[in-house]
Amino acid sequence: MKPALDDAVLAAELARAAGAALLQLRTGGRTGQDLKDAADAAAQVVLADLLARHRPDDAVLSEEAVDDPARLLARRVWIIDPLDGTREYGELDRDDWAVHVALWAGGDLVAGAIALPARDVVYDTATPPVVPPSPPGGPRLAVSRTRPPAFVTALAERFGGSLVPMGSAGVKCAAVWRGEADAYVHSGGQYEWDSAAPVAVARAAGLHTSRIDGSPLRYNQPDPTLPDLLVCRPERADEMLTGIAAMVASAPGHP
Secondary structure (H helix, E strand, O other), rough: OOOOOOOHHHHHHHHHHHHHHEEEEEEEEOOOOHHHHHHHHHHHHHHHHHHHHHHHOOEEEEEOOOOHHHHOOOOOEEEEEEEEEEHHHHOOOOOOOOEEEEEOOOOEEEEEEEEEEOOOOEEOOOOOOOOOOOOOOOEEEEEEEEOHHHHHHHHHHHHOEEEEEOHHHHHHHHHHHOOOOOOOOOEOOOOOHHHHHHHHHHHHHOOOEEEOOOOOOOOOOOOOOOOOEEOOHHHHHHHHHHHHHHHHHHOOOOO
8 A cells, every 4th residue: 555645745744743842842841951851752752653653664763762773674764863953952042953854765865854843944855945046255164053173164264164153963954955054064973863864855955965075975874873974065065075185184193
């Protein structure tokens, strides 16, 4: 029997539903770590329940659940981050947090959605975002608002660019397809759930996605660590990769 919902449409519905639960929880009077812990758990329950209802035969890899190695033998694996940007979510005046839902099948990402609930928007691979033209000048690089890495700061300086601080990894990727940044370069530690859904949507929008050495991003791996990422406008890809390679080669201790 054909599923009632297309995978990409389902991904968007899941992200939207988890986002609604997170918005509701934010109004309940909880604060601090109590709010953040409750949010991670609540969004996980929403996504797990909906996946069990709509795709009971599929495996799931989630930040908020124990990893089941059986996923490595599955044909289809949903890769989810119930709340990306927990720090920002806990600051009630911030909107730069997200919900990530992606589907891996046949060796690669095939569908995905990212919700920015506090902005009342969901981006998905069924209706990819249209990337606006880039303004002239050096590249604008999306970076963490609390811990911008020296690596990315030096990269911006190399090209006469600028840093655009913001919250979650999903929001940073969305900034590229929204036209608020030209690239998101990350090095220093992430997991598959941090990038799977944003990368799926970025690809559908025609953006470049890769590791920072230009190699492919691989998902549903035995170790879900995926430590670095480049998402950028395609016309900036060669510039970014060349600059990153030059910086790596000149780093202290590099052979």
